Amino acid sequence: MRENNYAVIMAGGVGSRFWPMSVEEYPKQFLDVLGIGKTLIQLTHERLRNVVPDENIFIVTNENYVELVKTQLPALHGNQILTEPERKNTAPCVTYAAAKIYAINKDANLIVAPSDHLILKESKFDRIIETALIRSDKEDRILTLGIKPTRPDTGYGYIQFHQDGDIIAGQISKVKQFTEKPNREMAEIFLKSGDYYWNSGIFVWKAKTILKAIKKFKPDLHELFCDNFKIYNTPGEYEFVNEAFRNCEDISIDFAVMENAKNVDVILADFDWSDLGTWGSLFDHLDKDVNGNSVKGDNTHVFKSTDCLINLPNHKLAIIQGLDNHIVVEADNRLLILDKKDEQSLKTYLKAIKEEK
Numbered sequence: 001m002r003e004n005n006y007a008v009i010m011a012g013g014v015g016s017r018f019w020p021m022s023v024e025e026y027p028k029q030f031l032d033v034l035g036i037g038k039t040l041i042q043l044t045h046e047r048l049r050n051v052v053p054d055e056n057i058f059i060v061t062n063e064n065y066v067e068l069v070k071t072q073l074p075a076l077h078g079n080q081i082l083t084e085p086e087r088k089n090t091a092p093c094v095t096y097a098a099a100k101i102y103a104i105n106k107d108a109n110l111i112v113a114p115s116d117h118l119i120l121k122e123s124k125f126d127r128i129i130e131t132a133l134i135r136s137d138k139e140d141r142i143l144t145l146g147i148k149p150t151r152p153d154t155g156y157g158y159i160q161f162h163q164d165g166d167i168i169a170g171q172i173s174k175v176k177q178f179t180e181k182p183n184r185e186m187a188e189i190f191l192k193s194g195d196y197y198w199n200s201g202i203f204v205w206k207a208k209t210i211l212k213a214i215k216k217f218k219p220d221l222h223e224l225f226c227d228n229f230k231i232y233n234t235p236g237e238y239e240f241v242n243e244a245f246r247n248c249e250d251i252s253i254d255f256a257v258m259e260n261a262k263n264v265d266v267i268l269a270d271f272d273w274s275d276l277g278t279w280g281s282l283f284d285h286l287d288k289d290v291n292g293n294s295v296k297g298d299n300t301h302v303f304k305s306t307d308c309l310i311n312l313p314n315h316k317l318a319i320i321q322g323l324d325n326h327i328v329v330e331a332d333n334r335l336l337i338l339d340k341k342d343e344q345s346l347k348t349y350l351k352a353i354k355e356e357k
Contacts, residue, residue: 003056004107005133006207007048008097011041011061011069011115012084017278017346020334021311029115030068033282035296040276041115045073048111050126051133058082058101059115060093079233085242091256092248094203095214095225096241102207103232109137110210112203112253118285120272128170128269132204135172135265142213143172143204144258146197146266147273152187155277155344157199157254160190161266169270178259197266199254200273210257217260224248278343279327283309309340 015028022028029041038046041059048057059069060082069081082097094112101108111129119125132143146159157180161173178199182190190196203210215222224244231240258264274281286294286309293302297312305323312318312330320328327338338346 002051003053004105004109004137005052005111006056006058006101006105006108007052007111007113008094008101009041009044009048009057009059009113009115010090010093011059011065012087012093013114013116014087015116016350017343018276018282019346019350020329020336021331023332023334025064026068027065028276030065030072033276034118034285039072040117041069042072044113044115044117047119047122047125048113050122051129052111055080058097060084060097062087082241083238085245088245088248088250090253091214091218091221091251092225092245094210094253095221096244098207098210098214099225099229100232100237102211103229106208108207109133110203110205110207112205114201114275116276117200117202118272118274118276118282122271124169124269124271128267128271129204131170131172132267136204136206136209140209140212140263141205142209142257142261142264144175144264144266145200145202145204145269147200147269149191149196149198152184152191153198154181154184154187156275157181158187158190158196159199159266160193160196161268163195169268172265172267175264175266178254180254180259197268199258200269201275203253209263213257213261213263218249218251218256221248221251221256278346279309279329279338280340280343283327283340307340 011029013027014024015022018028021031030039032039058080061069063083063085066081066083135141136143157178159178160176162176211226224247231237274285276282283294288294292307293305295302295310297316298314299317300310300312301319303321305320307325308323310320310328325340327336327340329336
């Protein structure tokens with residue numbers, strides 16, 4: 001039943017690999033990185049409204065971003081915005097949201113999605129989500145959406161699945177194992193094998209199913225958030241949850257549950273997807289000139305350069321010559337010039353200059 005469908009949008013991250021546009025005060029989920037007049041969190045919210053009633057969509061975000069959420073998603077009611085006092089990764093976020101929604105509806109079927117992904121061919125997304133919801137509603141299963149890999153990317157987790165015959169888009173397969181962010185050599189092996197898909201980070205499960213799994217594999221985390229279900233949706237929830245976050249482990253849902261659970265399925269997705277985790281992943285979706293450059297900036301002039309992503313303010317007069325496969329971005333007096341091949345090191349560079357706390 002549609003009224004049992006809920007969505008949890010995770011929107012508490014900093015998005016530091018999108019520096020210099022994305023900074024802690026204004027991270028990438030609140031930016032219009034595609035230049036289409038809508039931010040990533042707005043696009044995510046619109047997408048999920050196709051399969052979930054408006055009143056059943058919840059945002060989990062850092063306390064510092066509540067006003068940004070309210071501004072960009074003004075139709076939300078205050079009780080649909082869940083706050084984290086500090087960042088403790090995705091497992092505490094999921095546990096909090098699942099516990100709160102379970103306290104509202106014990107038959108709740110949850111879609112958990114990041115706020116900063118790009119998904120094209122949304123009709124295919126809707127169909128796959130509907131398939132996942134039916135599966136999780138009828139059986140005690142944990143589902144994740146898998147994406148066919150196009151390159152040996154070391155920034156993604158990989159899902160190995162049981163393959164019987166041809167791979168059919170939209171089919172459900174049992175998961176053999178998860179491998180979180182392998183090295184380059186392993187990623188190349190996974191790509192060639194054909195039975196590994198990228199973990200999209202989009203999950204579907206019953207609230208009671210994921211809470212049961214968390215209780216089994218992370219009992220301390222479960223106790224912190226689920227010791228008193230009656231506190232949820234009351235004035236006492238805020239302090240109860242803040243105390244839970246202060247004392248809980250910093251761990252992802254992948255390490256906490258997905259790598260340990262045996263009742264995990266993957267749906268092989270066929271929509272165009274990107275986690276927009278880096279400038280390079282955005283570059284794949286931007287219009288380019290005859291030399292393969294994506295250039296944004298009315299006064300930016302590019303010569304003898306190829307395959308570059310260039311994003312400069314319109315008022316900035318710039319000449320760029322002789323660059324290949326580079327990222328050049330300026331925002332608020334912060335300038336990035338980076339070889340695309342080295343973009344996974346951006347966090348390291350930011351720490352070196354104390355830009356990332």
